[in-house]
Structure formats: C-alpha cells, structure tokens
Amino acid sequence: MYPLLLLPFLLLFPLGCFPVSLPLCRNSCGRIHIDYPFAIDDGCGSPLYRNMFNCSTTFASTSNTSTSTSTATATATATDLFFQTPSGSYKVETIDYASKSLTIYDPSMSTCTILQPHHDFLMSDLQFAIIPPSPDTIFALLNCSLDSPILNHYKSLCFDNYHSCDDLYASCTSFKIFQMLSNNTPPCCFTSYTTLKFMSINILDCTHYTSFYDADKLNKPLDWSYGIKLSYGLADTGCDGCRRSGGTCGFDVETQGLLCICSPTLNSTRECGAGTTDAGGRGGDGKRLVVPFLRLITTIAIATAFALL
Ligand SMILES: *[C@@H]1O[C@H](CO)[C@@H](O)[C@H](O)[C@H]1NC(C)=O
Ligand SMILES: *[C@@H]1O[C@H](CO)[C@@H](O)[C@H](O)[C@H]1NC(C)=O
Ligand SMILES: *[C@@H]1O[C@H](CO)[C@@H](O)[C@H](O)[C@H]1NC(C)=O
Ligand SMILES: *[C@@H]1O[C@H](CO)[C@@H](O)[C@H](O)[C@H]1NC(C)=O
Numbered sequence: 001m002y003p004l005l006l007l008p009f010l011l012l013f014p015l016g017c018f019p020v021s022l023p024l025c026r027n028s029c030g031r032i033h034i035d036y037p038f039a040i041d042d043g044c045g046s047p048l049y050r051n052m053f054n055c056s057t058t059f060a061s062t063s064n065t066s067t068s069t070s071t072a073t074a075t076a077t078a079t080d081l082f083f084q085t086p087s088g089s090y091k092v093e094t095i096d097y098a099s100k101s102l103t104i105y106d107p108s109m110s111t112c113t114i115l116q117p118h119h120d121f122l123m124s125d126l127q128f129a130i131i132p133p134s135p136d137t138i139f140a141l142l143n144c145s146l147d148s149p150i151l152n153h154y155k156s157l158c159f160d161n162y163h164s165c166d167d168l169y170a171s172c173t174s175f176k177i178f179q180m181l182s183n184n185t186p187p188c189c190f191t192s193y194t195t196l197k198f199m200s201i202n203i204l205d206c207t208h209y210t211s212f213y214d215a216d217k218l219n220k221p222l223d224w225s226y227g228i229k230l231s232y233g234l235a236d237t238g239c240d241g242c243r244r245s246g247g248t249c250g251f252d253v254e255t256q257g258l259l260c261i262c263s264p265t266l267n268s269t270r271e272c273g274a275g276t277t278d279a280g281g282r283g284g285d286g287k288r289l290v291v292p293f294l295r296l297i298t299t300i301a302i303a304t305a306f307a308l309l
Contacts, residue, residue, distance in 0.1 A: 024041065025041050025043075025250060030078065032094075032095055036249045037049055037232070037234060037249075038052075042253055043250050043261075044250040045250065045251075047256040051084070052084055053081060054082045054084055055080070055082075056082055057076050057078070057079040058076075058077050058078050059077065060077045061074050061075075062075060085121070087119070087120055087121055090121075100233065102230050103213065103229045104230065106211065109121070110142070110209065110210045111172075112175070112210075112222055114174055115174040115208065116208070118209045120201055121193075121196060121228065122196070130232060131230045131231070132193070132231065133193040134231040136213050136215070136229065137212070137213045138190055138191070138192065138215060139192065139209055139211045140188060140210050140211070140212070141188060141190075142168070142175065142206060142209060143178050143207040146187065148204055150189045150191070150204055150206075151189070154199075157189070158191050159190045163221070165187060168188055175221075188206075189204075211226065211228050212226050212227070213227060213228065214229070238270060241270055241271045242260035242268075242270065245260070245262075246272050247268070247272040248260070248261045250267075260272060
C-alpha cells in the first residue's frame with residue numbers, strides 16, 4: 001500500500017518542473033536574437049507585436065531504402081524567424097536593436113540574379129503604423145506598361161532621376177531580358193512602399209519588382225542590399241525597470257496588461273522583487289525554502305520505498 005501511494009510521487013518528481021525551469025520566453029530563433037519588443041512565445045514581448053513573428057524549422061525528409069528496411073527520417077535543415085503579414089511570411093535576416101530596425105526578405109521578388117513574377121508585398125494597417133518600411137527602402141517596379149498610372153496621373157510617386165531604367169536593366173543579368181525583348185526600354189519606377197500600399201502591382205501595370213535598402217543614388221544595382229528594411233519605434237513602457245530587475249517583459253494574454261515575467265512561478269506588474277544582490281525578495285526566498293523542502297520529502301520517500309520493498 002505505501003509503495004503504491006508513493007509511486008506517483010517518485011515518478012513525477014524527477015520530471016517535475018520545479019528545479020528545472022524552462023524559460024517562458026525564448027530569446028533566440030536560429031541565429032536571430034529575440035528581445036523586447038519582439039517575441040515568439042505568446043505573452044512575451046510587447047502585445048503590439050503579438051502573432052507577427054514565428055520561429056519555424058524546416059525539415060527535409062530523406063527516405064533511406066536499404067536492403068531490408070525503408071526508413072524516412074526528417075532532418076532539421078534550418079530554423080528561421082518569419083515576419084507574418086497579410087501577403088505572406090517573410091524570413092527575418094537581421095534585427096538591429098540599437099538602430100531599431102530589421103530586414104526581411106521576400107523570396108518571390110526579383111533581384112539582380114533572379115527574375116520572378118511579382119507577388120504583392122502588403123502589411124496590415126497596424127504593422128504599417130508600428131513597424132513601417134524605412135525611408136531608405138526603395139521599391140523598383142520593372143517592365144511597366146506605357147499606360148501605367150505611375151507614368152501618367154501618378155507620375156509624382158516615382159522618384160525623379162533616381163536611376164535610369166536603361167542603367168537598371170543593363171546592370172543586372174536578370175533584368176537584361178527587358179531590353180532584349182523590346183525595341184525600346186520599357187518604363188520602370190523607383191518608389192516607396194506607400195505606393196504599393198494603395199495600388200497593387202497589377203494596377204500599377206508592371207510585371208516585376210525588386211526592393212532594396214541602404215542604397216544611395218551612386219550605388220549600382222549589383223551592390224544593392226535586396227530586401228525590405230523595417231523600422232520600429234518604442235514607447236517607454238517601463239520595460240527597462242523590469243529588465244534591470246532581472247525580468248523579461250511580457251503581457252497578460254487575456255487583458256494585454258503589461259507584465260514583468262520574473263520566474264516560472266512569479267509575474268509582477270512592474271519589476272521583480274529581487275532587483276539587486278542582497279535584497280532577496282519574495283521570489284528568491286520562496287525558492288530557497290521550497291527546493292530543500294522538496295528534496296527532503298523525496299529523500300524520505302525514496303528511503304521509505306526501499307525499506308518497504
Ligand atoms: C506569467 O505570464 C506569462 C505570460 O503571460 C504566462 O504564460 C504565465 O503563465 C504567467 N505565470 C504566472 C505564474 O502567472
Ligand atoms: C509560421 O511560419 C511559417 C513560415 O513559412 C508558416 O508557413 C506558418 O503558417 C506559420 N505558423 C503560424 C502558426 O502562423
Ligand atoms: C541510409 O542508411 C545507411 C545505413 O542505415 C546509412 O549508412 C546511410 O548514411 C543512410 N543514408 C541517408 C541518405 O540517410
Ligand atoms: C514585359 O511586359 C509586357 C507587357 O507589358 C509583357 O508582355 C512581357 O512579357 C514582359 N516581359 C517579361 C520579360 O516578362
């Protein structure tokens with residue numbers, strides 16, 4: 001009877017979550033460091049960016065047919081952070097917390113080396129408000145028709161004298177085809193994300209697009225950094241205090257109220273009790289007393305179980 005009663009306890013304790021605490025908020029995804037205001041676990045980071053990021057691992061399935069058995073094994077090939085917008089999931093290439101910017105890459109756009117039919121890039125209104133494309137992110141619309149609104153009524157949306165279309169088409173192996181297939185150079189337009197936000201590329205009547213950042217007029221298309229740079233602002237929400245006290249900033253998933261996550265068993269509204277070394281605080285003291293107590297109980301339980309067997 002006694003061993004039976006103790007059995008669940010003995011089985012549960014070594015696996016129990018008390019002494020081994022998994023972090024509630026993962027701080028990396030692949031090689032990308034995750035920090036406030038971003039997060040990949042719900043309830044972490046700022047509620048404004050909730051559900052915008054996703055850490056996903058791609059698996060390559062390799063089937064192995066040997067003499068007698070056929071086994072299919074899934075091997076993880078890459079773990080990447082994705083930024084999700086209404087038009088798709090875009091791989092995050094870098095996050096620079098100092099300059100408050102991140103760069104994402106649209107796998108369906110054309111670049112100097114690859115020509116792909118366009119697929120609109122669109123952000124939600126909330127995303128456009130809190131994490132818009134940076135002013136130095138430029139969209140180049142390629143092979144536009146002569147009837148395109150941006151060559152007529154909306155001409156002003158294209159940056160004047162940015163690069164000539166001839167120069168653009170001639171600089172890149174993938175864009176050379178636009179000149180080869182027509183007698184005269186088809187129009188192009190260098191513009192900002194706002195243009196795409198209000199008119200789809202179909203309405204703009206261009207067949208391809210590319211986007212790049214960190215480019216000035218003097219840079220050649222071969223040297224551009226292809227992708228989209230987003231910049232975010234950060235209101236002071238008191239996260240610094242929480243962080244200094246050793247906590248991680250998060251929020252209550254129901255009320256969206258801000259939380260300072262101190263330990264798996266303790267959340268506080270502003271900062272963690274045990275801020276500096278000596279103060280101790282409720283969280284720390286509690287743990288120090290509970291752990292030895294549980295160890296004692298386990299030892300007694302194991303001893304009793306052996307005595308009875
Ligand atoms: C603390 O907050 C996190 C994030 O909202 C939540 O997942 C966790 O359950 C909370 N823990 C406690 C002890 O309330
Ligand atoms: C996470 O990102 C991947 C990236 O391609 C996407 O396919 C998937 O739907 C996303 N998952 C969630 C839960 O949003
Ligand atoms: C297939 O299995 C054999 C033996 O089990 C192993 O040596 C080989 O590396 C495997 N090949 C792949 C592609 O996994
Ligand atoms: C360029 O656009 C025209 C229509 O305006 C289209 O017929 C042609 O296929 C496009 N060129 C390429 C290389 O896609």
